[in-house]
Amino acid sequence: MKNILTCAAAAALLGACATTPPPAAPAAPVAAAQPAPAKPVAAVVAPAPVLPPYKDPSNILYKERSVFFDFDNYTVKPVYNTALTAHGKFLSTAADIKVRVEGNSDERGSAEYNLALGQKRAEAVKKVLVVQGAKEAQVEAVSFGKEKPKAEGHNEAAWSQNRRADIVYP
Known part of the structure; x- marks a missing residue:
């Protein structure tokens, strides 16, 4: 038992005599952390x-779909040639589309x-649409007479x- 006490006393003495490590040298200042440069992200545009x-x-x-006529007349005026040509040419390239006049x-x-x-x-x-390229079967002509007025009223402004x-x- 004496050996055990001697060993314990020696261990206690050695533990008390331990030297403390020297203080660490101050670390070099670290630059503030810079955020990594953002990589440009391509905007996802649908x-x-x-x-x-x-x-x-x-x-x-879309804008020019109506052809207006004079009283008691069914002659297409030259002012509508540009629009009707555009419709006819479009229909000539889109055989699956059908229109109703x-x-x-x-x-x-x-x-x-x-x-x-x-x-x-x-x-x-x-007839003008077909002359401009539409196929006869693409264009259906129907009449509503006076049943679908665009303008209400009993004057020339409404009638026109x-x-x-x-x-x-x-």
């Missing part, structure tokens, strides 16, 4: 849906007369808006 020209508000096929008239005259006049107006516009043929896409 591609704009491609609209068919007849649904694009900036396209003539709806002929209309003002309220003056009998229902039968106005249906016939509306049909003549629709047929006149259809109702004497028309409208090109209607699907």
Whole structure:
């Protein structure tokens, strides 16, 4: 037991005599952590849906779909040539698209007369579209006579808006 006590005393003395390590030299100042330069990330932009020209508000096929007529007349005026040419050329390249030309008239005259006049107006516009490249089967001509007025009223301003043929896409 004496050996054990001697060993314990020696261990205690050696532990008490241990030298403390010298103080560490101050570390060199570290520069403030710089964030890594950001890599430019390409913005993910969803591609704009491609609209068919007849649904694009900036396209003539969308903006100019009505042909207006003089009283008791179904002759297409030259002012509509540009728009009708655009419609005809488009239809010539899009064989799967069909349009309806709806002929209309003002309220003056009998229902039968106005249906016939509306049909003549629709047929006149259809003829121009076919001459410009549309296929006969792509264009249907119908008449609504005085049943679908664009403008309400009983004066020339309203009547002139109702004497028309409208090109209607699907």
